[in-house]
Amino acid sequence: MQKSQKGVQGIIVVNSEGIPIKSTIDNATTIQYAGLMHSFIMKARSTVRDIDPQNDLTFLRIRSKKNEIMVAPDKDYFLIVIQNPTE
Template sequence: AEVEETLKRIQSHKGVIGTMVVNAEGIPIRTTLDNSTTVQYAGLLHQLTVKAKSTVRDIDPQNDLTFLRIRSKKHEIMVAPGNLAFNFICKASLYLTA
């Protein structure tokens, strides 16, 4: 119930396009995105997160990746690696104000 409430709260923020929860293997468990987008993002972001975690550990074995943020001209993707079982992914549009 707490997870559902958190996902609903994040999804309600302006600009959020979708949210996804994936397991340790990068397989989507819960998503608000369409199937093809979910499969594409889950696979690619899982690989990137594994590499980023490894890089952080190589730099400092006592450290761990806590958050990964990717920002392009159009979108921002936020990955919150959880425990060994789950990762949370959020995709949002950028609303730039002058």
């Protein structure tokens, strides 16, 4: 797995239980992002379904001063990309 796109700091693939499968960043950071984003995605997905039971979360983007975190959840896996939004 490569992170050749400019500004990308890390890529993490997480299974549906929140366990990291592949990552381009260190283990401690991977575990932190995987656990927190899994919890956040599950809450966001639940909120979307509460608003409309026929709908589902397909993409989530969070931007802060330091990072931009993009998550593409699927049935079995989540793709998490952490990037520097200014690069």
